[in-house]
Amino acid sequence: MSTIYLSEKNEYRALDFLKFAAAFLVVAIHIPPFEEAAPVFSHEFQQVICRMAVPFFFVCTGYFMGEKIADKGRVKKYLFHIIKMYVWWSLLYLIPIIDRFWEKKRSAAGNLSELARRFFLIGSYIQLWYLLATVVAVLLLYLLATHFQWSVKRIVVAAVLLYLAGVCHNTYHHAFDDLSLAANEIRWYLSVFATARNGLFFGFPFVTMGYLFRVKADRIRKNDYGWHTIVFLALMMLEEWIVTQKIGESSHDMYLMTPLVTANLFLAAAFCPVSDKRGAMAKIMRELSTEIFLLHMLVYFWYKKIMESLGLDVGNHLVRYLVVVSGSVLIGLILIYIGRKRNKTVKL
Secondary structure, eight states: OOOOOOOOOOHHHHHHHHHHHHHHHHHHHSSSSTTOOOOHHHHHHHHGGGGGGHHHHHHHHHHHHTTTTOOHHHHHHHHHHHHHHHHHHHTHHHHHHHHHHHHHTOOHHHHHHHHHHHIIIIHHHHHHHHHHHHHHHHHHHHHHIIISSSOHHHHHHHHHHHHHHHTTTTTGGGGGGTHHHHHHHHHHHHHHOSSSIIIIIIIIIHHHHHHHHHHHHGOOOOOOOHHHHHHHHHHHHHHHHHIIIIIIOOOOOSSHHHHHHHHHHHHHHHHHOGGGGGGGHHHHHHHHHHHHHHHHHHHHHHHHHHHHHOOOOOOOOOHHHHHHHHHHHHHHHHHHHHHHHHHHHHHO
């Protein structure tokens, strides 16, 4: 049996299906469905298993941008597309944004300054940081690969170092509490940027991982990546326990094991064959994953507001999760249908 290399793949439908599943995991980060039924499992599910989702999205971006990264026109078009999405969705979330971040004790100028800080440095709303991070990550990769003409090896080294720096400012920041200089720097950084889970320390390393897989595709063989994912995921659970118990409860976005889990998860799906008959469904799943990701917190916000106005209970976390997922899928399908009808009209 001949060895199969990633460069020989000509379809990636399994990635589309996995993106769809990953979107459900993102919703579960914000609305943990097992919170009441199984608190211990819920914690591991929310803080470890679900944390694979966003890095996976970034790796997919890097992989498919990899062949275009030297094309200024295509990169520019992609970045403007993401920027327009970020502005558009920020406007759609304007009421939730004001409801969450506008404080009566602050002056109007102070509130506007805070909203501007979040829009440009953090992310305008809970999950919309991902769009801002994508712009930063892809732009940085483009500049390093083309303008500065860095080698792949040099870019990867930079990505690794940035990720490790991010880990120190995120999940492991309590490890530096007794080192006054480091603790003060971390405290200052977080006071400005709120988190290291952003385009520089988080998005860029994983986008670079996808880029690396693309440029080295002729050297990456098919392997037992699914089993590797399970092993590294178990180690990530152990890491999460050690950090929580021995270092201190902090953000759960950036573990040392996260890149290893994500890399093997991506490769497992990339090598998984899916027949042409599933092509149309895979495309819908890919589009729907984006809609679910962007819609779910908007659906959740208005669901709570409507239930509160009616004097009704919003339900436990499982009920909330099912309502939000169902609403997001339904609205997402409608938006996809409208988008396709509009494209047909334009072509005519």
